[in-house]
Structures are given as C-alpha cells and as structure tokens.
Amino acid sequence: MNAALRWSIPDWVGLSLVALGALSDWRLGLVLAVWLGLWRLNTVIAASGSTAARYAVPAIFGLTLLILWEMVVQLYDVPLVILPAPTAIAARIADSLPILWQDFVQTFVKGALSGFAIGCSAAFLTAIAVDRSSFLQRGLLPVGNFIAALPIIGTAPILVMWFGFDWQSKAAVVVVMVFFPMLVNTVQGLKETTAMQRDLMRTYAASYWQTLFKLRLPAAMPFIFNGLKICSTLALIGAIVAEFFGSPIVGMGFRISTSVGQLALDMVWAEITVAAIAGSLFYGGIALIERWVTFWHPSHQK
Amino acid sequence: MLTRVLPVFVVVAAITGLWYLACIPMNAHQSVTDLERAGEVVVPGGAAERRDMAGVSLVLQNPAAVQAAFGQERPRLPAPHQVGAEIWETTANKRITSKRSLVYHGWITLSATLLGFAIGTVAGIALAVGIVHVRAMDMSVMPWAIASQTIPILAIAPMIIVVLNSVGVQGLVPKAMISAYLSFFPVVVGMVKGLRSPDRMQLDLLTTYSATRAQTLWKLRLPASMPYLFTSLKIGIAASLVGAIVGELPTGAAGGLGARLLAGSYYGQTIQIWAALFWAAILAATLVGLIGLIQRVTLNRMGMAA
Numbered sequence: 008m009n010a011a012l013r014w015s016i017p018d019w020v021g022l023s024l025v026a027l028g029a030l031s032d033w034r035l036g037l038v039l040a041v042w043l044g045l046w047r048l049n050t051v052i053a054a055s056g057s058t059a060a061r062y063a064v065p066a067i068f069g070l071t072l073l074i075l076w077e078m079v080v081q082l083y084d085v086p087l088v089i090l091p092a093p094t095a096i097a098a099r100i101a102d103s104l105p106i107l108w109q110d111f112v113q114t115f116v117k118g119a120l121s122g123f124a125i126g127c128s129a130a131f132l133t134a135i136a137v138d139r140s141s142f143l144q145r146g147l148l149p150v151g152n153f154i155a156a157l158p159i160i161g162t163a164p165i166l167v168m169w170f171g172f173d174w175q176s177k178a179a180v181v182v183v184m185v186f187f188p189m190l191v192n193t194v195q196g197l198k199e200t201t202a203m204q205r206d207l208m209r210t211y212a213a214s215y216w217q218t219l220f221k222l223r224l225p226a227a228m229p230f231i232f233n234g235l236k237i238c239s240t241l242a243l244i245g246a247i248v249a250e251f252f253g254s255p256i257v258g259m260g261f262r263i264s265t266s267v268g269q270l271a272l273d274m275v276w277a278e279i280t281v282a283a284i285a286g287s288l289f290y291g292g293i294a295l296i297e298r299w300v301t302f303w304h305p306s307h308q309k
Numbered sequence: 310m311l312t313r314v315l316p317v318f319v320v321v322a323a324i325t326g327l328w329y330l331a332c333i334p335m336n337a338h339q340s341v342t343d344l345e346r347a348g349e350v351v352v353p354g355g356a357a358e359r360r361d362m363a364g365v366s367l368v369l370q371n372p373a374a375v376q377a378a379f380g381q382e383r384p385r386l387p388a389p390h391q392v393g394a395e396i397w398e399t400t401a402n403k404r405i406t407s408k409r410s411l412v413y414h415g416w417i418t419l420s421a422t423l424l425g426f427a428i429g430t431v432a433g434i435a436l437a438v439g440i441v442h443v444r445a446m447d448m449s450v451m452p453w454a455i456a457s458q459t460i461p462i463l464a465i466a467p468m469i470i471v472v473l474n475s476v477g478v479q480g481l482v483p484k485a486m487i488s489a490y491l492s493f494f495p496v497v498v499g500m501v502k503g504l505r506s507p508d509r510m511q512l513d514l515l516t517t518y519s520a521t522r523a524q525t526l527w528k529l530r531l532p533a534s535m536p537y538l539f540t541s542l543k544i545g546i547a548a549s550l551v552g553a554i555v556g557e558l559p560t561g562a563a564g565g566l567g568a569r570l571l572a573g574s575y576y577g578q579t580i581q582i583w584a585a586l587f588w589a590a591i592l593a594a595t596l597v598g599l600i601g602l603i604q605r606v607t608l609n610r611m612g613m614a615a
Contacts, residue, residue: 046445049445049448049449050444050445052445053444053445053447053448053449054444054445060448061448064445064448064449065448065449065451065452065453067449068449068450068453069453088472088475089472089475089476090472142316142319143316143320144316145312145313145316145317146316146317146318146319146320147316147320149317150317150320150321150324153594156543156547156593156594156597157547157589157590157593157594158547158550158551158554158586158589158590158593160463160551160554160555161554161566161567161570161582161585161586161589162586164570164571164573164574164582165574165579165582165583165586167574168385168574168577168579169385240458240460240461243461243464244461244463244464247461247463247464248463248464248555251467251558252571252574253574259464260464263464263465263467263468264467267467267468267471270475272468272472275465275468279464279465279468282460282461282464283460283461286460286461287456287460
C-alpha cells in the first residue's frame with residue numbers, strides 16, 4: 008500500500024502538466040487535476056488486486072469520463088448544439104419518457120426483434136437443410152462469408168421501397184443483415200464434432216436426426232450463440248439506419264434524424280443512450296442464455 | 310481446385326437464376342401497365358383493379374408480362390444484366406471526374422475509408438500497447454471497449470457529421486472520424502489478445518536475457534501479435550467502409566457511394582441504387598482481399614503461416 012502511494016516519475020510529469028495547464032488557463036488546470044486525481048485513485052485500487060477492484064475500477068473510469076464531460080461543457084460554456092452535458096441529457100430522458108418508449112417499441116421491439124427472430128431462424132433452418140449436402144455447404148460457406156463482409160446496410164433504401172415505411176421494411180433489412188452471419192456460424196458449428204464422437208453415435212445405431220439432436224446441435228451451440236451475439240448488434244444498427252431512408256413519425260432513427268435537423272442534440276443523445284442500453288441488455292441477455300445452455304464449455308468453467 | 314470452385318459457381322448461378330425469376334412477379338404490375346399502354350389486351354383492364362393483386366397471379370393471367378419484366382427503366386427489382394450494364398456504363402464509359410461516374414464516387418468513399426482506417430488502426434494499436442503494460446488502464450478501459458461493441462455506434466454517424474458541419478469541419482474528415490471510430494475497437498480488442506499471446510515460457514526467456522520492457526515489446530509481443538492484428542484489420546476495414554457510406558447519407562449532395570444510394574432512393578432510380586451497392590460490395594471485397602494478401606506475404610516471410 009505504501010509503495011502504491013509513493014509518488015513516482017509519471018506523477019511528477021502529471022503534476023507539472025496540471026501546473027502548466029493552470030498557468031495558461033485555470034479551467035484547463037482544473038480539468039487536468041480532476042483527471043489526474045481520479046486516475047491516481049484508479050491506479051491505487053487496481054494495484055490492490057481484490058475482486059471488488061475488478062468492478063470498481065471500470066466504474067470509476069466511466070464516472071471520471073462523465074464528470075470530465077460535464078466539467079468541460081460547464082466551464083467552457085459549450086453550446087447545446089455541439090455537445091449537451093450529461094445532466095442535460097438525463098433531464099431530457101426524464102422529460103420525454105413516453106416518446107422514448109414509443110420509439111423503443113417501434114424500432115426495437117417491432118423492427119429489430121421481429122427481424123432478428125425471422126432472420127436467425129431462417130438461417131438456422133437453411134443451415135440444417137444444407138447440412139446433408141457437403142456440395143451445397145462448400146458452395147454456401149465462401150459465398151456466405153463474402154456476403155457477410157459486404158455493406159449490406161446499403162440494401163436499406165431498396166427494402167424500404169418494397170415494404171413501405173412502417174416497421175415491416177425495417178424488419179426486412181434486419182433479416183437480410185443477420186441471415187448470412189448466422190448461416191455461416193451455424194454451418195461451421197455443425198462441423199464441430201470429431202470423427203470419434205460421430206463413430207460412437209454410429210455404434211449406438213443412432214439415426215441422422217438422433218445424431219443431430221443429441222450430439223451435433225449441442226456441440227454447435229457455442230458457434231450458434233456467437234452468431235446470435237454478432238446478429239444482436241447488427242439488428243439494432245439495421246433497424247435504426249433503415250429509418251433514415253423513410254419511416255412513420257415514430258422510431259429511434261426517425262427521432263435521431265429529425266432532432267439533428269432541429270439541432271435538439273439532447274434528444275439525439277437521449278435516443279443514443281436508450282439504444283446503448285437496449286443493445287447492451289439484448290447482448291447481455293443472449294450471453295446469459297448462452298452460459299445456461301453451454302455450461303459445459305471450457306470458457307465458462309473456472 | 311474443381312471441388313472448391315464448382316460448388317461456389319453453382320451457388321452463385323442459383324442465386325442469379327432466382328434473381329431473374331424474382332424479377333417477373335416483382336415487376337409484374339409495371340410490365341402489365343406497359344403492355345396496356347402499348348395497346349395490348351391485358352386481363353384485368355385498368356391499373357386500379359390490378360393494384361391489390363399478387364404479382365404471381367398477374368403474370369399467370371398475362372404471360373406476355375414475363376418478357377416485359379427485364380427491360381424496364383425503373384423496375385422494382387432490376388435484372389442482373391441491367392445492373393451490370395449500369396455499372397459498366399458508369400465505370401468505364403464516363404470520365405472519372407464526371408459526377409455520374411461511380412469511380413469518382415467510389416474514390417470519395419474510399420479516401421474517407423482509408424484515412425479513417427489508418428487513424429483507427431494506429432490509435433487502436435497504441436491503446437492496446439498501453440493496456441498491456443499499464444494495469445490500471447487495462448482494468449479501466451477494457452470493459453468499456455468490449456461493452457461499446459454492443460452499442461449501435463453506426464446510428465450516431467449522421468449526428469457526428471451534422472455537428473462537425475455546424476462547427477465548420479466539412480468534407481473528408483467527419484466521415485473519416487466515423488470510419489476511425491468503427492475500426493478502432495476491433496483493433497484494440499484483437500491487439501490486446503495478440504500482445505498477450507506469448508506464453509509464460511517465452512516471456513521468462515526474455516527475462517533471463519534481462520530484456521527491457523521495450524525490447525520485449527519489439528522483439529516478442531509485436532511479432533507474436535501479427536496474426537491477431539491482420540484478423541482485426543480485416544474486420545476493421547469492412548467496418549470502416551460501412552461507416553464511410555453511412556456517413557455520407559445525411560450530407561446527400563457531397564458525393565460518394567452513400568450519396569448515390571440516397572439520391573437513387575429519393576428519385577426512385579433503382580438501377581442506380583443497385584449499381585452503387587455492387588460497387589460498394591466490390592470495393593469491400595477488394596480491400597479485405599488486399600489485407601488478406603498482405604497477411605499471407607507477411608506471415609510467410611515471418612515463418613508464421615498456418
């Protein structure tokens with residue numbers, strides 16, 4: 008503990024930076040001092056190496072960024088149209104909960120979730136369907152890998168033209184975006200079993216479907232969940248960006264683009280906060296189910 | 310060779326075939342209307358009666374609509390050869406300085422992509438080196454770097470453009486910043502993994518040589534991280550391109566493949582949208598392929614090729 012509290016050379020560099028900043032502009036000095044102080048606190052906590060530190064350090068770091076953001080905006084009078092302060096964003100979120108909820112339902116529940124469900128199950132069923140033909144697999148894997156790397160988001164204007172402005176077109180964009188990553192992951196996962204394991208199933212005289220359900224699908228689960236996790240992020244992006252090409256007067260993408268037009272940046276940031284929370288929860292939820300389904304996988308065992 | 314190429318060829322041919330087939334019902338309403346205007350007898354006369362009919366049943370009642378589906382000026386779904394012709398027309402037959410040339414628009418997008426990719430990669434590697442060496446940095450930044458990948462960053466791209474526009478930053482830089490941001494996190498996460506990939510034994514060996522931390526970094530950690538770096542670079546450059554395209558959406562007129570997409574969607578020029586889309590796809594494939602090539606050459610020379 009004493010060793011951690013002793014001042015070291017980087018600290019003197021930091022202190023002189025603060026002094027220099029304070030000499031040129033007291034506000035800069037203040038910001039630098041707060042940064043250095045909280046960073047120093049983090050260094051000390053990190054050096055302790057306890058389990059609590061694993062949660063405290065990132066939390067303090069996030070908080071530090073928020074405090075610095077607030078300080079910079081307040082001290083330098085940054086106008087709202089460039090960067091709203093975190094407190095202003097929080098106030099906006101508290102004020103417009105009904106609007107945010109409507110947008111959330113329109114974009115996330117109707118657009119992203121339905122598209123995610125349709126796209127992922129279609130990809131899964133396709134993977135099962137081509138599973139018996141190694142010819143089709145060898146054809147589909149490279150093509151699927153190729154398409155998964157393309158800027159598929161560009162199909163959004165076409166699909167909005169076909170399916171209209173409402174959530175159906177957003178769901179369609181999400182379906183197209185998630186299909187190939189999911190397909191590639193599932194096909195790869197179904198190849199995961201070793202010859203030994205498959206031979207064992209044959210000595211049991213297991214049928215194709217028994218082998219599939221009892222051996223190969225469970226073995227494919229880590230890959231399938233990896234695909235689902237990738238797709239969860241893609242789904243939200245697809246649903247929001249598709250709304251830039253036309254939408255009813257509700258939805259997160261619609262709100263972001265109109266609020267940018269009105270220079271109501273606090274509303275934009277409020278939507279971004281909602282999107283970030285929704286995206287993290289969606290991802291976290293899938294990760295939880297994964298842990299429950301693939302409890303046997305080495306990466307989940309201590 | 311044949312066992313690898315033939316399946317891919319068959320799948321691509323099947324997709325193209327399905328595409329041609331899909332054109333017929335997708336464009337049926339327009340083709341029947343065109344036939345009626347040309348003076349032919351069509352089964353339900355008048356566009357109003359046909360509006361709610363499915364495309365398939367319309368084609369079944371008017372077989373002539375099949376032929377008319379492939380040559381329309383603004384089809385709902387253009388046929389592959391129409392898209393191909395448009396790409397050829399706007400790539401090879403236009404001067405590359407012309408605003409109608411896709412080479413011109415592609416270059417605008419590509420320059421933003423490459424600038425952003427370079428910034429994002431350099432910053433990502435720098436942060437990864439810091440994370441590996443400073444414990445507090447690792448514990449502070451890594452959870453946020455991983456969490457930030459679950460956030461739809463792309464959705465705020467238009468906002469960044471508009472905000473930077475309002476403070477006077479225009480043109481290449483705002484788009485490049487979005488590209489940089491998108492390629493930044495994959496590089497950080499991949500490089501941290503790569504710089505940590507040397508095992509205990511190798512690190513101990515360098516300790517017995519009394520190597521400094523800088524020497525360990527240059528002679529062991531950086532070379533060992535190369536396979537990881539190239540994998541993240543491939544993800545990063547694809548993300549950069551998507552970022553640059555989405556970044557072009559709100560500024561509309563300024564040019565670039567994203568602007569072509571948006572203009573096409575405003576004026577119903579479907580063939581133009583598809584052509585821009587394919588150009589973006591070719592660009593993405595070329596960039597990823599190029600990095601793959603550099604990867605193979607580099608890893609071969611380092612003796613690390615798989």
